[in-house]
Amino acid sequence: MNTSTLEVEEKPKTNAQRISGSEAVLRCLLEEGVDTIFGYPGGAIMPIYDELYKYMDKLNHILVRHEQGASHAAQGYARVTGKTGVCFATSGPGATNLITGIADAQIDSTPLVAITGQVASHLLGTDAFQETDVMGISMPVTKWNYQVTKAEEIPYAIARAFYIANSGRPGPVLIDITKDAQFSEFDFEYEKCTKIRSYHPFPVMESASVDAAAQLINEAKKPMLLVGHGVLISKAQSELLALAEKAGIPMASTLLGLSAVPNKHPQYVGMLGMHGNYAPNIKTNECDLLIAVGMRFDDRVTGDLNTYAKQAKVIHIEIDPAEVDKNVKSDVAIVCDAKAALIALEKKVEQNSHDEWLAEFRALDAIEFEKVGEADLHPTSGEVKMAEVIRIISEKTKGEAVIVTDVGQHQMIASRYYKFEDTRCNVTSGGLGTMGFALPAAMGAKLGRLDKQVIAVIGDGGFQMTIQELGTIFQSKIGVKVLILNNNFLGMVRQWQELFFDRRYSFTEMTNPDFQMISKGYGIPCNKVDKRAELETAIEVFLEHDGPYLLEVCVEKEGNVFPMIPTGESVSNIKLEA
Amino acid sequence: MEKQYTMSVLTEDKAGLLNNLTIILTRRKINIDSLNVSTTEVKGISRFTIVVTTSKDKVDNCVKQFRKLIDVLGAFVYEEDEVYYQELALYKVPTSVFLNGNKIETLVRNNGARILVIEADHIIIEKTGHMEDTQDLYRKLEPLGLLEFVRSGRVAISKSKRKTEAYIKELEETRSNELSIKDY
Ligand SMILES: Cc1ncc(C[n+]2csc(CCOP(=O)(O)OP(=O)(O)O)c2C)c(N)n1
Numbered sequence: 001m002n003t004s005t006l007e008v009e010e011k012p013k014t015n016a017q018r019i020s021g022s023e024a025v026l027r028c029l030l031e032e033g034v035d036t037i038f039g040y041p042g043g044a045i046m047p048i049y050d051e052l053y054k055y056m057d058k059l060n061h062i063l064v065r066h067e068q069g070a071s072h073a074a075q076g077y078a079r080v081t082g083k084t085g086v087c088f089a090t091s092g093p094g095a096t097n098l099i100t101g102i103a104d105a106q107i108d109s110t111p112l113v114a115i116t117g118q119v120a121s122h123l124l125g126t127d128a129f130q131e132t133d134v135m136g137i138s139m140p141v142t143k144w145n146y147q148v149t150k151a152e153e154i155p156y157a158i159a160r161a162f163y164i165a166n167s168g169r170p171g172p173v174l175i176d177i178t179k180d181a182q183f184s185e186f187d188f189e190y191e192k193c194t195k196i197r198s199y200h201p202f203p204v205m206e207s208a209s210v211d212a213a214a215q216l217i218n219e220a221k222k223p224m225l226l227v228g229h230g231v232l233i234s235k236a237q238s239e240l241l242a243l244a245e246k247a248g249i250p251m252a253s254t255l256l257g258l259s260a261v262p263n264k265h266p267q268y269v270g271m272l273g274m275h276g277n278y279a280p281n282i283k284t285n286e287c288d289l290l291i292a293v294g295m296r297f298d299d300r301v302t303g304d305l306n307t308y309a310k311q312a313k314v315i316h317i318e319i320d321p322a323e324v325d326k327n328v329k330s331d332v333a334i335v336c337d338a339k340a341a342l343i344a345l346e347k348k349v350e351q352n353s354h355d356e357w358l359a360e361f362r363a364l365d366a367i368e369f370e371k372v373g374e375a376d377l378h379p380t381s382g383e384v385k386m387a388e389v390i391r392i393i394s395e396k397t398k399g400e401a402v403i404v405t406d407v408g409q410h411q412m413i414a415s416r417y418y419k420f421e422d423t424r425c426n427v428t429s430g431g432l433g434t435m436g437f438a439l440p441a442a443m444g445a446k447l448g449r450l451d452k453q454v455i456a457v458i459g460d461g462g463f464q465m466t467i468q469e470l471g472t473i474f475q476s477k478i479g480v481k482v483l484i485l486n487n488n489f490l491g492m493v494r495q496w497q498e499l500f501f502d503r504r505y506s507f508t509e510m511t512n513p514d515f516q517m518i519s520k521g522y523g524i525p526c527n528k529v530d531k532r533a534e535l536e537t538a539i540e541v542f543l544e545h546d547g548p549y550l551l552e553v554c555v556e557k558e559g560n561v562f563p564m565i566p567t568g569e570s571v572s573n574i575k576l577e578a
Numbered sequence: 579m580e581k582q583y584t585m586s587v588l589t590e591d592k593a594g595l596l597n598n599l600t601i602i603l604t605r606r607k608i609n610i611d612s613l614n615v616s617t618t619e620v621k622g623i624s625r626f627t628i629v630v631t632t633s634k635d636k637v638d639n640c641v642k643q644f645r646k647l648i649d650v651l652g653a654f655v656y657e658e659d660e661v662y663y664q665e666l667a668l669y670k671v672p673t674s675v676f677l678n679g680n681k682i683e684t685l686v687r688n689n690g691a692r693i694l695v696i697e698a699d700h701i702i703i704e705k706t707g708h709m710e711d712t713q714d715l716y717r718k719l720e721p722l723g724l725l726e727f728v729r730s731g732r733v734a735i736s737k738s739k740r741k742t743e744a745y746i747k748e749l750e751e752t753r754s755n756e757l758s759i760k761d762y
Contacts (some may be wrong), residue, residue, distance in 0.1 A: 115615070123675055136597065137603060139594070139598060140601045140605065143648070144648045148688065164648060168759075179713060194755060195754065195755045196648065197590070197647050197648060197651070197746075198589070198590050198648060198651045199648045199649075199704070200749065200750070200753030200754060200757075201753060201754075201755065202753065202754045202755065202756060202757045203753045203754070204751075204753060204754050318644070321642060322642035322643055322644070322645070322646050323640070326639060326642075337757050337759075339757075339759060340757065343759065499674055
């Protein structure tokens with residue numbers, strides 16, 4: 001095999017300027033419209049940081065407290081803006097600390113460009129100080145990675161990186177740049193990448209499959225739309241609504257699809273999956289047609305595949321051909337961008353309504369509300385419940401805040417009870433389920449949407465995984481609202497132990513530090529509530545405060561999240577109680 | 579049901595791709611039976627021929643994952659009867675076995691093998707064929723004092739009439755670099 005580097009085309013330089021590789025990196029980022037970078041310096045990336053000093057007025061660099069925070073913050077930024085998130089780290093430990101965020105971005109299709117410094121090229125492979133094989137480590141969790149060993153490769157590599165990260169099914173890209181490549185000078189010129197011979201991110205829609213899908217929709221008596229993250233990625237929210245409204249189809253959302261459809265919409269029927277709503281899960285096994293848009297039939301959505309929607313025909317609209325027929329076999333697959341498919345499909349479907357079918361969902365909603373919702377949302381005695389906190393926040397923000405959740409019970413409660421009315425407002429780690437995600441991701445989300453209220457909802461366990469990012473919030477004055485739902489337990493694991501391990505609470509009870517003192521130590525105003533009577537006022541202060549604020553709510557220690565589909569069971573076996 | 583499949587992957591001639599491809603297999607605990615990398619008739623394009631024993635579902639899934647790699651131009655999977663394939667085997671035997679009245683010359687000839695090199699102390703025999711054939715000769719030479727044996731990865735060519743270049747053109751037409759909504 002040829003081990004040469006990217007073919008940098010030999011052509012006469014026109015407006016070329018002689019600059020260093022480091023400066024070229026920053027110039028490339030500016031050419032790609034980057035305004036915010038999350039990062040942490042170190043020996044192998046020092047030349048780039050040195051150049052950054054010169055570009056501080058153009059590039060807002062946020063110094064995180066741990067590189068994992070940089071990759072999650074870049075994800076948060078990307079998820080709310082649709083732009084590509086950017087993070088920097090040094091070689092070795094800096095680069096390995098980025099990996100969790102990169103893996104998270106890969107599984108949740110988030111566009112990310114990570115730039116890591118690397119030891120000088122003559123030291124590659126010598127186990128030099130702070131050298132790790134970041135190419136080898138990142139390969140399984142990136143959409144593409146590339147090691148730059150010559151300054152001349154920088155423009156081409158970065159142009160490709162941005163094109164690859166944010167086209168087709170988005171994902172993370174890593175560019176590793178040796179220290180000598182950062183130092184050496186070359187004639188800089190930049191050209192955006194728009195084409196790679198071996199990469200075709202947008203499959204061309206086949207009209208035959210659109211026709212077949214339209215026919216299935218027109219014939220269906222009980223159709224159901226499954227709205228995934230792909231709808232948000234392709235900015236197809238209004239196209240989705242147009243189709244759903246014309247054909248009168250109920251819409252259910254995946255965890256990552258939340259906020260694609262306003263929750264008040266009369267055809268919105270709730271969230272799918274393990275801790276989703278009762279109606280859409282039950283109806284999955286009663287509908288006659290599933291129309292899955294930009295979602296990948298994750299096992300958290302499908303439960304046991306052998307009993308999943310066997311009675312239904314399946315239309316799968318998906319940009320990634322590898323996802324088609326991977327978990328659920330489709331009758332018709334439209335392999336292309338969701339927006340294009342929905343536009344084409346809307347033209348071919350007939351005006352219709354399915355009022356009786358929709359009413360069946362509402363009947364199940366009523367059962368869910370009676371068995372779970374009422375007690376969760378409006379308790380009158382006992383300790384504070386997570387759900388009532390979310391309900392109040394949802395009401396006070398009119399469903400228009402950006403909700404960034406960590407992983408655990410609070411994540412499921414926030415996803416179930418926050419009534420999203422605005423779009424691209426749900427940021428969570430779905431595929432990897434990364435604890436420690438929310439605090440840094442919320443920082444990124446806030447910097448991406450300064451106009452929005454951004455609320456991080458975090459458990460006491462996950463908070464402590466990236467708690468040091470309070471330092472970043474403090475130093476960079478990032479106006480995120482941090483809500484800790486403290487149950488002194490690794491709640492979600494404890495729930496499983498209660499239900500499936502005979503209440504053997506093996507290492508899930510946590511003795512927590514004084515979060516108030518920690519917050520104060522970081523100069524972040526805070527408050528702690530454990531009484532229902534004080535909750536509403538405390539939330540008002542929390543929301544109205546100008547700038548970052550930490551609110552700790554002590555919630556019931558052994559609360560459970562229902563409904564629930566036990567792992568590997570059929571979606572029909574969704575349980576409303578233990 | 580597990581079966582032997584030949585996967586054929588057309589790629590840009592870039593470093594690191596072998597690792598990319600094998601990661602996809604190892605993640606799924608699929609063992610590689612044989613592997614070959616070679617250039618193709620199209621400049622700058624390489625072909626990986628990977629033989630695995632697994633189920634149809636898994637092999638299809640892997641091929642789809644291969645296609646997702648940025649530098650992969652195409653990936654295909656073939657069953658036994660859809661390809662022409664060969665392997666090359668080399669056998670080293672002591673020169674003395676030819677002198678001891680063995681019918682080794684006949685053996686070589688009857689098995690469609692040929693003598694590649696004759697040295698004072700050893701002789702190299704070469705044979706191409708399917709694995710069963712090269713294995714068969716191995717079994718026959720072993721009792722005579724086989725010193726060393728090596729077999730190459732499978733090389734395979736599909737029975738389809740399509741040219742590699744034509745395939746790449748087709749690919750360009752059915753998939754696109756840009757999203758154009760206006761056509762709909
Ligand atoms: C990095 C990481 N480690 C472990 C887990 C497994 N895990 C999933 S939920 C959970 C408990 C979360 O507890 P907490 O953050 O207090 O939130 P709660 O469930 O109480 O709301 C754990 C340990 C995980 N998802 N991520």
